[in-house]
Amino acid sequence: MEGEISEMEREEEDLFVPRLITTEENFAPGHRACIGCGEALAVRHVCKALGKNVIIVNATGCIEIFSSLFPQTSWQVPWIHTLFENVAAVMSGIESAYKARIRKGKIEDRRVKFVGFGGDGATADIGLQPLSGAMERGHDFLYCCFDNEAYMNTGIQRSSSTPYGAWTTTAPVGKKSIGQMTWKKNLPEIAVAHRIPYVATACPSYPFDLMDKVKRGVEMTGPAYVHILSVCPTGWRSSPEQTIEIGRLAVETGVFPLYEVINGEYRLSVDVPRLKPVKEYMKDQRRFRHLTDDVIAEIQARVETEYAKLKEKAGVK
């Protein structure tokens, strides 16, 4: 099966690939993320992939809060935070400043990478308009959405990226509510609809895939978007030591498929010929513990339909 690797190949990969990755930490430890935070891990991998020649624009949210308490900073590369919803606009300004100043000979000609970081609230909700504007205008940047599926920094309120049936503090479970009553907004597809050169999904449970995608995205000229599922033990009510496992289960159940879209061409990064039941993914997350078999069956059907559509786009039988 295409894309599948043998057990021996996987062992080889486990042994050698980590040695190819830089030991340099551009996102320093000692920050204040919760124990088992999938987002902090993802940021660390992304920063390894980006290297030093980068300017990062960060939205208000968990990452900004756990990394930048004055006078300390985790950032070994230039980093700016201003507001919640304007990352893509601030980045448009930085990129344009470099373009203009290089053209006018005010600074030396060099390619700096401009990268935006935002959570799902900053990306799918309040910052969607600036992101759409920046993608439409075609600035040369990479945007990483760290999706932990709710407003975790303010205390687990629902976003448009919260999955159907999940408990949050503003979509609570009650006699007349199963929690989140709407289906997760598909941000990668919205990015694809902008006809930008590169869109991908990733998860720190698949670190090499994540780093490859960040590198590919940032090397492209024009807008690139990487949507990173970031397991949040605090908000998902899961055990911190299960973060990697839950991320893998999200992929193996088809809940969060890993794929990339290069100039409109879909490619599955990890094909799962036989999806595990979504129940496997949900069982260790207490945000789903109230769900009845009927609702789980509804989610199962939806996941299968969506996965089949994606496979069709990627040309996988």
Place this chain on the structure above:
Amino acid sequence: MTQGKIVGLEGSFAIAEAVRMANTDVISAYPITPQTHIVERLAEMIADGELNAEFICVESEHSAMSACVGASAAGARVFTCSAGQGLELMHEVLYIPSSMRLPVVAVAANRALSGPLSVWCDHSDVMALRDIGWIQMFAENNQQAFDLTVCAYKIAEDKDVLFPTMVHIDGFYLSHVIEDMMLPDDEVVADFIPEYEYPFVLDPEKPVSMGCYGPPFIYPEAKKAQEVAFESTKSKILETWKEFEDTFGRHYAPVETYKMEDASIALLTMGSISETAMLAVDELRAEGQDVGLIRLRLWRPFPFTEFRDAVKDVELLVVLDRAISFGMGGPVCSEVKSALYDKREDLKIVGFIAGIGGRDITIEDFKYMINRAAEKAKAVERGEDIATEMIGVRE
């Protein structure tokens, strides 16, 4: 004195000329009446190769100011302009360049606020921006709009200033009106505003973290530092205006006066209506009233010393507001009273609200205000409460 030529230019075009002569690197703007002619002219200049800048046609004013913040942090000389609702939409972002010390230059074509929708001039948008921490000044005509925009770059980018600076022009009255003005030669303006290097630029060679968050143990210190630095900008503003006068021959001051030498009654205005007010002062003087005019040029930082000095011999101060602070009266009148509290207990201050939503203020209106204010002052002496009067309103 400097070379130049007399030209007939619309206020918007005059501002665009200043932005071009400043060799601005990045312009980020969203169209809104009555600011549109500025951005259209700048876009033309870039399309014709007269201005080598990146023009980011953003999708909102919030993004317009956000892009200015980013570009400024990356070391670019930046410009934006907006009006009314646009300034309201970018309101949240306006606090960022002033707290991060980014010298963004902006022009506001002053406009009323909805609702009802009105594209016409008043100062409601200005009054919503009082506390944003920007240096703010008022132009009364197209020449001043040009001159003050040129000065705005020099003031904002001064290493001892590094605060964003906004020039207020009255929408339509200046933005859409053609007037004669002196347009200096490009080189003179270029010499006046030299290239600048932002000291903390976002650059992979020298990593900095900008915009770290401030818990209670540091927030008050950060804000005190900002306020101290902001208040200290006044000397640089005065220095720049002096240098401007030496180079271009036109004088600017934080508070400007007209026929105030022996005046016992003073009228206070801001913006383009000041020119009508001067005509009213002339007529009232011909009728035997010892009236003069005080115009606030510098709005922030508020010029306390110069203002108190301007009213020192006045017995009656008549304040015109082109905005309403609902439930409070005229906002400028409130500020003026606070600036004089404990300083001039004998001075009567009477406020009027007029000219909102583009309603014209005529010479007759000013005459009415002066005469009515005298009556109101007498009522105050009798111990009566006087309400802020909105004039020219059909009831």
